[in-house]
Amino acid sequence: MAGDGKKAHLIFLGPPGSGKGTQSEFVCKALGIPQISTGDMLRAAVAAGSELGQKVESIMNSGALVSDELIAEVVKDRLVQADAQEGFLLDGYPRTGPQAETLSGILEESGIELDHVVLIDVPEEELVARAVARGRDDDKEEVVRERQRVYHEKTAPLIDYYRAQGLIREIDGNRPIEDVTAALMEAIGA
């Protein structure tokens, strides 16, 4: 990737509140690749009051995941856009086994190989404290706990899926933001 003129294809995995979004933003700026955050895209749809937004608003507010079929459409539409043709960082996708399978199919068809799957690790109590402190609408403690539960049930199994492919780069996210950034830039060889 870096050095041979090719841009990186990355996935960022980690529980809600792990700092994944913040770190993704930094890495995308540093590497010149688009940050593809399904959460941001869905929030934008809700804010715009689009058909998609109306479908997903209450699901998002409950802490549950929107359906794999809906999210597949969102991601397929995004990945064909011009800025994603040379590299991208997926932030918050895939989040379930079927989503990971769908993504593998999309990548295979496009002849794209993932470079790294970054996993940012943070202990659960720290995550809940961070989310409550942030005080967003969907960050009520009950919803926060539900989002953690969903992460463990549906998303955490993807760690083994990508570990089997030799792609997991595990980063300790329970330390100052700059230290996390430094560790992960090193882990992805950037």
Ligand code: AMP
């Ligand atoms: P996030 O900002 O990534 O935590 O996403 C916020 C919410 O959007 C999640 O709690 C889900 O309801 C929904 N969402 C985002 N990405 C996905 C995804 N890949 N699959 C299903 N639901 C998603």
